[in-house]
Amino acid sequence: MSEYVVNPLYWILSLQALLLVGLIAVILRQSRLLRHLEEERQWNASGFDRVQELQRSQEKAVSGELAAAAADHSKALELLQRRLLVQVARLYQSLERRFGEMQKHIADDSGNLRVNLAERLDGLHQILEKSLGESRVAQQEGMLRGMEGIGRQLLAGLESNAKEVGARLENLAESTDNRLREISGQVEKRLNEGFDRTNETFTRVLEHLTRIDEAQRRITELSNNVVSLQEVLSDKRSRGAFGEVQLNSLVRNIMPESSFSLQHTLSNGNRADCVLFLPEPTGNIVVDAKFPLENYRRMTDVDAGEVERERAAGRFRSDIRRHIAAIAERYIIASETADGAMMFIPAESVFAEIHAHHPELVEEAWQRRVWLASPTTMMAILTTARAALKDAATREQIDLIQQHLNFLARDFGRFQERMERLSQHIRQANRDVEEAQLSARKISARFDRIERVELEGLPLPGEER
Structure with a gap:
């Protein structure tokens, strides 16, 4: 196969070298002719026309030689291409033949290997079934029954704990919602009462202002008609x-x-x-x-x-x-x-x-x-007295509002304490759930170990223990 590859390359390189040598020779010959013509032109200026004719003739000769060389080169390349195609076809046929032979040998070897492996695995399986069937069946059944019982107990405990935690959370959430609704209702009621009192006070103030305006109007009328x-x-x-x-x-x-x-x-x-x-x-x-x-x-x-x-x-x-x-x-x-x-x-x-x-x-x-x-100073005194009465009423309302705020602060303190207890119960429930999940993961890991029985320590047939 190496001969088929090296010989075409050798021929191509040889042909290219010959063509290159021919071209170099032609170029050298042309350059010599050009130098000769240049020397003749310098020596004899009167023979310039003859030199030009000679140069044209030489150029025609060189062009003809180059055309002939190019034709020869193309013919040689076509011949070389046909030879290369023939060599490549032969090489491809040889590779297909050898690949088929190798594939056949591999199929035969794999079939034999598969048969041998199947025989060895059957023997090993029979030995393992025999040994395990006699010595570990009872042990595995007992372990499985025990683990199933433990799993059922753990699942029952987890279910009961989950139900208890859920019931506690529901009770806490319900009591918290009820208390929040109660507090919200009380706050809304007190705020509405405060707003109503404020509106009533504002209405009374407007009424008093209206009365003052009316009194001033009457005083003006009296002063005009007195x-x-x-x-x-x-x-x-x-x-x-x-x-x-x-x-x-x-x-x-x-x-x-x-x-x-x-x-x-x-x-x-x-x-x-x-x-x-x-x-x-x-x-x-x-x-x-x-x-x-x-x-x-x-x-x-x-x-x-x-x-x-x-x-x-x-x-x-x-x-x-x-x-x-x-x-x-x-x-x-x-x-x-x-x-x-x-x-x-x-x-x-x-x-x-x-x-x-x-x-x-x-x-x-x-x-x-x-x-x-006097009437003027009495009006000022009465206005001041009315402001004092309003201030006293406002202080009474402030005391009442302060009292309700104290009640609200006390209720909020109780709410905060109950929320803290609720958060503690929730954290405890979260820890219980995490511990239950950890126990469940451990149980699952043990079941996985039981299912995946380690067989690496068992001897193969013909080996000594």
Whole structure:
């Protein structure tokens, strides 16, 4: 087979070498001719035409030789190709023949080997069946029965544990859900109650603001339609009624109904025009509206003489001093009223006169804890009192909210404790499940070892133990 491969290559290389040598010879010959022509051209410039003709003739000759050499080369290549095809076909037939022979030998050898192996395996199987059938059948049956019993017991234990854990988890989940629903319902109920109270308070505030606006509108109308103070206060009974009506209008328009009482009778038997029920530490404040205005009218009467007006001014001071003493004596009661009372002056001009020209009266009233108030200052005092009442109600609501928040915090603490206990039970159940899975894996591994009986230690036929 090596001869068939080497000879074609040798011929190809030889032919190529010959062609290469021929081409080199032709090129050398042409180069010599060209040099010769160049020398002749240099030597004889007049023979240039003859040199060109000679060069063309030489080129034609060289071209003819090259064409002949190329034709010879192509013929040689075709011949070599046919020879190579013949050699390759012969080589392929030889390889197919040898491959068939080798395949036949391999099939024969494999059949013989299969027969020998089958015979040896049958013998070994018979020996193993005989030895195992006599010595290990009873042992294997006993082990299998024992392992089956153990497996059934373990499976029963695992099932019972799983059922118990599942029941515990269901009970814990149910109790937790019930408690959460209960807490959620309580929280929602308390929040709704708080919202309702807030809405009610806001509604009451709006109502009070509406009343204040209405009172201001009425006061404006009264100020536009009021007649002269002297005409209105010409009669003593009218003077008292005027102060009470004005005070009642202010109190009703600003204060809530439950925070005051008109014509209230005290424990000493005296009847107050108005009592304001304010939160501690202020307490109940008595307001008197029977201000003595008769001498003030005479003091300001332009038709009266100077002496008469001076006498009226003195009597006016005396009336106010006596009225201050009467209020302090009648309307300041320990443990029942506040430590002071209010004297309502129904005219801003009178209030300004007292503060401007009679500061000793203001000082005396302050010492006896009698507070002077005009309609404007009374409105400010009542507005402040209403704010104090609102603040007290808010504090009560805050205390109630704080109490509910304390209850909620306590319930949440209990919930947290129960959640911790639940998490502990869940972790314990998880550990029990992991241990049960570990036991199941060990049992499965032992069953696998029993099923895979190790036979490596058994001797083959003909071998010594």
